[in-house]
Amino acid sequence: MNKQSKYKAFRVEEKDGNYISSIKEIPFTPLEKGELLIKVHYSSLNYKDALSSIGNKGVTRNYPHTPGVDAAGTIVSSESNKFKVSDQVIVTSYDLGMNTDGGFAQYVKVPEDWVVKLPENLTMKEAMTIGTAGLTAGMSVLRLSEIVKPEDGPIIVSGATGGVGSLSITILKKLGYKTVAITSKETEIEFLKKLGADEIVLRKDFEKMDKKPLLKSRFAGGIDTVGGVILENIIKSTHPMGVVTCCGNVASPKLDLTVFPFILRGVTLIGIDSQNYPMTYREKVWNKLSKEWKNDQLTEAADEISLNELNEKIALILKGKLKGRTLVTLEV
Structure with a gap:
């Protein structure tokens, strides 16, 4: 003691x-x-x-x-x-x-x-660079990757300069996915490119997209960290049989959607509950984050x-x- x-x-x-x-x-x-x-x-x-x-x-x-x-x-x-x-x-x-x-x-x-x-392959400093944000990103990527593969198309990530968004991009890049980053910060475009984002979309432009029940399908999947209109437009822009995960509601907890993306395109929406995620899956995600998903420059940024x-x-x-x-x- x-x-x-x-x-x-x-x-x-x-x-x-x-x-x-x-x-x-x-x-x-x-x-x-x-x-x-x-x-x-x-x-x-x-x-x-x-x-x-x-x-x-x-x-x-x-x-x-x-x-x-x-x-x-x-x-x-x-x-x-x-x-x-x-x-x-x-x-x-x-x-x-x-x-x-x-x-x-x-x-x-x-x-x-x-x-x-x-895990043996992680220092405590690296583990906290990952933290809840990285664990949430890992949970999101794990669930998405069970259904959507890199060859299926790009993955769009909202809140891309934040903890969950930025770590999602680095993991997806490591696994061979092309990524599209949504950000409200025009000054951080180079930061997102350095993370590995293949394309950057400004939040103001993504939020202004058409209010139709369905939009042109552009993404194999999405990782949303903010909710609201951003999540609505991600869902409406997802390919048939695509997957979208959601873990945040800083923009809004409400969704104004029809069921069309789900019943006409078969889009799957998966909620990520990082707070009470079962220990078996936590250990699985931490193991991946310490091995095949690990970023060698993890603590640099x-x-x-x-x-x-x-x-x-x-x-x-x-x-x-x-x-x-x-x-x-x-x-x-």
Whole structure:
């Protein structure tokens, strides 16, 4: 067990209806049966973390709270039969960082059922460059690739400069798919080309597409991260027997569609629930991300920050101005 009595955490507190974040010292609490205490080496910044930090009650109900839906570290104390002290592990999603104190801290206490052993071919830094965003991208690509093959045509990816979108493009490229990236950021076209996107479409143009129930089929499949009109137009533009996955609703949770893409073209829409994805599939995706899907330049495009720099990056992600992955280092 760690000999310290307290540890540092990025703590969000509610004061008179305002949400204020600062670095605080938090006391350790005893482990219960099946729990692990993990010394966090790296976390990463996700959109949910930003929402939690500004008091979004749909993400976090009670404050004070420590956000951080991702963590990679070393077990320092264990009340589990599955894991032992010194195991290097990954924790992503479930309730971590939402209503359970998360990875923006030097230590996290979690149930054993949330934990995956760090694959041999991944460092903790690489694992957090992947994080929930990469796991979600991996889940999306896995489901899509079960039905659609590279020779079937291009895959369109929305929110392409974000974590899920950018990592989806790199995995798809690795597997031989041609990709079309949707972005609202004209300044990031070169960034998307460097990721491997074969074509870039501006969001404003894609949203203005015809309101007809069906559009000209252009894509074998799609990975959507934003919802709303973008998802509608992806579905309406997908080839017969194509596949579209969806994992986000930042644009809108609503769809204004007819059933025609589904019953006239046989398009399949697959929802991706990264929060509660079954452990068997999580381990399968992590295994692929550490081997055949691994990007050798994985950490090159990642921005590494400390807890003290989180507020600045949170402000950027909430404005839609953050690209790629942002790592949070807890190493001293």
